[in-house]
Amino acid sequence: MIKSSDQINRRILSFPAVHPCEDISPGILLGSLITLAHSICNYQSNIFATQRRNARETIRQIGILLIFFEEIRDRALTLPDSVVLCFSELHFTFQKVQFLMEDCTREGSKLWILMKSQFIAAQFRVLIRGISTALDILPLNLVDVCGEVKELIELVAKQSRKAKFELDQDDERAMKRVLAILKYFEKGIQPDLDFIKWVFDYLDIRSWSDCHNEIKFMEEVITTQCSDFEEKEVPFLSSLVGFMSYCRVVIFETLDYRNHDQTEVRCNLESLSCLNPEDFRCPISLELMTDPVTISTGQTYDRASIQRWLKAGNMMCPKTGEKLKNTELVPNAALKKLIQQFCADNGISLCKTSRQSRDITRTILPGSPPAAEAIKFLSKFLARRLFFGTNEEKNKAAYEIRLLAKSNIFNRSCLIEAGTIPPLLSLLSSSDRSVQLEENAIAALLKLSKHASGKKVIVENGGLKVILAVLKSGLGLEAQQIAAATLFYLSSVNGYRKLIGETPEAIPALVELIKDGTIWGKKNAVVTMFGLLLYPRNHERVLAAGTVQVLVDILASSYNAELITDSLAVIAALAESTEGAVTILQTSAMAVIMGLLQSLTSRRGKEYCVSILLSLCSNGGKEVIAILAKDSSLMPSLYSLTTDGSSHASRKARSLIKILHKFYETNSWGLMGSGVQHERPVHVR
Structure with missing residues (x-):
């Protein structure tokens, strides 16, 4: 019943709790409550940089309730409906408590949690009041547990009603100091390093990597602030990122990045x-795709756009008009990665809203x-x-x-x-x-x-x-x-x-x-x-550097689709000139490219293949056309591109088909070459 919280997908300080369904089995509900309570109590061993007293008191109260739940389970007691209702409310509140504990101890979140101290203290107060309200309606006399346990539950109910859960004075002092530091920066004054170090000591930020993790975390929070309300927090978050970046450089002299940080840097190397x-x-919204997906026709759209199209009852591909075999949307992870890299390079932040x-x-x-x-x-x-x-x-x-x-x-x-x-x-x-x-x-x-x-x-x-x-x-x-x-x-x-x-x-x-x-x-x-x-x-x-042969070797031996596509792009550019075409024809490129046209899944790769063949026909003469005409498998691939390819690929494929058709016609009439421009002969391997 309980799903583990995913820190990547859940925004910090959001609490997506759900009420148990009305017809849930009392045994399943009780077991889930025990699991949740254990999970919350396990945070006792975690380090809370802030909210220490509030977290400790919350864990203590839920620990007492855990004793109560376990005794009910161990004695296999039957629970009346009124008790199940109370337990359902406790289950809902416990979920939120678990989310809050997770956020208060999340790696890299120390500074942001400090700056949200007032809000978080209020959340602790609200959640403990929720536990108090649930215990107020608990008919304890209908639950056959020992007297000592009943006394403990009554004590928890009483304490949860009276508990203040206020903002810790030390947290407030640290928060005010951070605000003062930001004020110094805003005025163009460098703050005193000892003043900054006091905050870092309080938050237990002791190293370069600790500071770096705080920056990475806040940058991630910024990318998820997409609603109008959340957008208001972005300038403040940016101030904190600037402050921490300054500290990472000026305060921490030694790079102590952990192994995973080194791996992260190396994996994020520039790839063009x-x-x-x-x-x-x-193709639908004309906006940059934030979540590209591919449909059954092979076309790619932004998920939100194609979902709106399908929801409107359309069962054909918006771009090709072809009837969809199914409505499955397959994520295009490779394209998404390229888009993200493009956006990062150009200072563009992609943000998803409910509107567009x-x-x-x-x-x-x-x-x-x-x-x-x-x-x-x-x-x-x-x-x-x-x-x-x-x-x-x-x-x-x-x-x-x-x-x-x-x-x-x-x-x-x-x-x-x-x-x-x-x-x-x-x-x-x-x-x-x-x-x-x-x-x-x-x-x-x-x-x-x-x-x-x-x-x-x-x-x-x-x-x-x-x-x-x-x-x-x-x-x-x-x-x-x-x-x-x-x-x-x-x-x-x-x-x-x-x-x-x-x-x-x-x-x-x-x-x-x-x-x-x-x-x-x-x-x-x-x-x-x-x-x-x-x-x-x-x-x-x-051409003089021997580039063509090196690229042809890549086309013949590489299994990396992106490298093959980029190599084809260079060859396509070179094939546009007579000298380039001659050099290409002196290699085994023709056979390799004709094979790739049929085997590649990349539409852009196929387009480059057609572009190269078209340029070779134009610059290489009838000998090249004759070689292409002999390959019976070429025509189906070209026809496929006229419908499934981009507008550029479709146009080039039609041009090449026209050249080949003209060759077939003149050849069948015994008029070889009469309709084809006679360039100087070239040697084709």
Whole structure:
């Protein structure tokens, strides 16, 4: 009957309790009550940073009630309806008590629970009053338990009626001190560190990782504040995040992240994609999809939009008009991850409401005045550390910049304005650096390169040469892969695409990473190559570096769908020129791409395949068309794309079908090539 609370899905300080059903078995209800009471009493061993007295008194009272419930169970007593009714009310209240205990001891929630002390004390008071009300209607004389137990229950009823459950004076003092610190920041005054440390000692926040967990928790709370009422709390939460970020850097000198924190950072490494952001919009609402799902026709929509469509009685696909075989909605986890990464990179926060999905650019401006001043102070502190600190201090500063600039545009602008980029570049040029220092420095530059002014500062300070040196011969493979991603963001500026392409070692270094990197590194190098190809004169350099054969090898051997799709995107771009088509035709690409057209599940991958084949026909002449015409399995795949593919894929598939039909017609009349433009012959493997 009891479902374990899921901390990820339940917002903090929400209490989704449910009343037991009316016809529940008394035995099941009693067993569930005992389980709940045990769960609440187990919090006795937990550390309560705040609300200590209220929590202790609540646990004590429920512990006494547990004795009562267990005696009823052990004696197998029959419960009259009036007792069952009372127990149902207690069960409902116990659920809420359990949620409250869970929140008061939740990892990373110490500061937020402190700042909600008045509300939480009131919740304890309300819940104990709920227990008192239930015990008032309990016909104790109808329950055959021993006299001592009855006396205990009567005592609990009496105490729960009189218990005050007020705000603890020490909690109130700590809360006022935090508010005073935020006031200092708002006025542009750095608060005294001893003043801050008193609060941290009170909350038992003793280390860098403790502080980091508080920040992560509050950032998660911010992302779930979606109603108009909850939105009002976001500026205050932002102030607390700014305050804690300042403290994490200034107070805690030593990085003591636990193993799972290191894993989290490594798993969250930059992974690029050739996907068009327009693919992230729901075809129905045209809004960014927050919960993309795929229906039976293979089309993807935002869950809320397609559910409204189906609820209205529509049983056909909105995009294709095809009748739905079923109404099953399959979550598209891969696309959701890409959308979240895109939003993080661009300072977009996706928030779900009962009305409509919406995207809010939260991080372009500071969340609050105190947060803004805290980050400005912090940025200057980090810049000084990068210039004058020890190697250990410089490494920590680079790591902190990496975290601060991860998904916050305002933070990036402050860090850039404070002058952190030149010393980060110097760290990469220094002979006295470690693998970890190099990785953190290049990762920090990657985050800052996403900002328009960051790109400019990097290039103007000779950063391109430094980043290319890391790409070519960095101390660790991870740093090389991050360097490739940094080049991608720099290449978003047309002038820098030209500059990177004209640097002799740039494109060959990317090709080497495609050959020898991890899947993640290969993807970054491939997508960076795609970005460089947006400058036409880079096509010749990419071809000269032997890129095509390396990409064809990936298509023939890789099992990573995203890497295959991105490799196809680069080949499609190269195939648009005669030189590119000739180079592609000199490899085994034709056979591989024709096979992928039939085997790939990615619609974008199929579109790239058709685009390549179409370009090869245009630039390669009748010999290419003849090879395609001989493959009887090609036509069904092309026809499928005309109905199931995107508008671009459908158009390209129709064009290729038309070329092949013309070839069939002229061939059957003995007029080979009369309707096909005669390009110079090419050698096709």
